[in-house]
Amino acid sequence: EDQVTQSPEALRLQEGESSSLNCSYTVSGLRGLFWYRQDPGKGPEFLFTLYSAGEEKEKERLKATLTKKESFLHITAPKPEDSATYLCAGLSGGYQKVTFGIGTKLQVIP
């Protein structure tokens, strides 16, 4: 059974304190790894898609990386507006199924 596990469940950072969110996966024949940002009471907003180990993508203060077992979302010098829940999801090869993690709730304190 495909699984996506995100850690930590919650993370509290001071403004400017860089950190990383982890997404480990056991997805059959992973064909893609997606990162989303979700604000309370709203739909997820697409951030990145990673397709192969070693791939990296950046957007403003966020950088996503992918290895054969996990993905990281690095947040550099976060601001309070980066506070949100970050979701990752894995696309399996054979069954063409997307499995979502529960998310990491990030709070950035001014």
Next chain:
Amino acid sequence: DGGITQSPKYLFRKEGQNVTLSCEQNLNHDAMYWYRQDPGQGLRLIYYSQIVNDFQKGDIAEGYSVSREKKESFPLTVTSAQKNPTAFYLCASSVAGIQETQYFGPGTRLLVL
């Protein structure tokens, strides 16, 4: 502005009542999806449709029904057979099939009276 709209934002259901959630997209995407989000759980797929007049059950289809008569629209009906309907419902779309990046609407919160 291209995007996905869902209505209503909040919906209240009485016991034994069927309710329908609306999802419309003007992105010209072929595929559309319905997910359910509960606290402490990842998004779970209810139904998806890759083309008009065709749809497939997801992991938790029992108690739900859908239709896809137009490319732009994918309404979800929560029937009285769904005994635990209280959740946040998310509609998504992608250019083609499930292998493509999915883009989400703003969601509908369904509450039971």
